[in-house]
Amino acid sequence: MDLYLGGKRALVTGASKGIGAAIAETLAGEGCDLHLAARNGGALESHARKLREEHGVAVTVHAVDLRVAADLERLTEATGDADIVVNSAGDIPAGTLEDVGSEFWRHAWNLEVFGYIDLVRCVYPRFRARGHGVIVNVIGTGGAGNAALMAFIKALGGEGPRHGVRVVGVNPGPVATERVTTMRAAKRRR
Secondary structure, eight states, X not given: OOOSOTTOEEEEESTTSHHHHHHHHHHHHTTOEXXXXXSOHHHHXXXXXHHHHHHOOOEEEEEOOTTSHXXXXXXXHHTTTXXXXXXXXXXXXXXXXXXXXXXXXXXXXXXXXXXXHHHHHHHHHHHHHHTOEEEEEEOOSSSHHHHHHHHHHHHHHXXXXXXXXXXXXXXXXXXXXXXXXXXXXXXXXX
């Protein structure tokens, strides 16, 4: 399939494993050069090496935590050449209200909700000034955090096309990633 991405550069967050890693693989297969971001620098380096060898694309690795303002600033400065941003970092916990403590809940929202929003706030003005860019947010289907992201994306997605910027959300169902497999196993043990 040719998605006409040769010569484009994409930033993919959560790219060390799961859906983010698969998205990076697909983009590399289409000839897209990559910026890969995640907290696990070792896993990113390993994945980047594989993508370079198999697809012959340029891959830059950024070991960052989107919850940390300095990391976010460093990432957005280093990825100023990106045409596409894919938010795929995830940390929203599974479990009941009683199972998930307040501290863990806030920690998760700071990555998947505020991390997504903060990254979009950094790159959207740059895309708007250029008159083009694509922001894809992989958000899932359940929970309050995902609902908050859907509302944010709907609002910004309605404005973006006037400035040549597409902002979309993707709500995949369960995907057999390590995270989903672990969450399902924990649920069965209850």
